[in-house]
Amino acid sequence: EEPAPTETADRLPRVVILATGGTIAGAGAGAADSATYQAAKVPVEQLLANVPQLPALAEVRGEQIFQIASESFGNEQLLALGRRVAELAENPEVDGIVITHGTDTLEETAYFLTLVERTDKPIVLVGSMRPGTALSADGPLNLYNAVAVAGNLQSRGKGVLVTLNDEIHSGRDVSKALNIRTDAFQSPWGPLGMVVEGKSYWFRLPAKRHTLNSEFDIRQIASLPRVDIAYAYGNLDGTAYRAFAQAGARAIVHAGTGNGSVAAALVPTLQALRQEGLQIVRASRADRGGFVLRNAEQPDDKYDWLVAHDLNPQKARILAMVALTRTQDSRELQRIFWEY
């Protein structure tokens, strides 16, 4: 039997919806316009009104924190959102938090919050692949599922979660692996569970450190250092790496081919940048799940480089930024890359 959604069965869980924009708040000219539309148009009150079944699940209220497409998220938005989530999590009148978000960088925000929110209250990110004006819009059901998961006591302590396409994913693992299609969100290690008719079914738990067990805390992060990603391909040279360094990058994530490999002609550039104090993080551009090990492909111990292990380059950027707020020591940084 499904446990009651709250400790006290005589009241509904209280869930706050923080709206940031994206396709879930998108609007197109006609019902057939599933891919041609404007993101970040519909205000949160309307998103809630479009799902009249929500009040049966939870006492919901909306807050419009941004109204943007998620590709336009910067570090300032990450920090502002992170701080608001922490305030809400500290509020005894809030049981769970849902964040509506564009899907393009949802995986980055979800991982950021996984690292910096010191709470066991459910934090659930949700988006959609079709605007609300489209035939078979996926946003209303995704939002219904997000509120159901956020209001459920069983969701506590499982880290930041993402609900799309009836699945519950770990915010650490999930990424937008496909575009256009409603099964866009995938985790290399599989989803954590399913949500069907407002009920959650769990199958596995995150093994990595997160939320309450994290050493990072949004309340202690004043700003994030610049970290950039350089994408590897045949015939690559060091131009982008040097430009990022000149712009003030403290670390560069090398979105390497295969096992995070580095072209022979590029190695001296990365060695020189490390000498200048930048951290070099080898990740893989393999999009269904990279796996980069130290001293495989390149002698990381000798060069004092880092590996992102299974984190994709965009998630490695998030972790590098957060970790660099605490330490510049490459051994400590590598420990953090193993543990989170």
Ligand SMILES: NC(=O)CC[C@H](N)C(=O)O
């Ligand atoms: N499906 C989407 O949400 C994509 C819309 C937009 N590019 C965004 O990320 O906000």
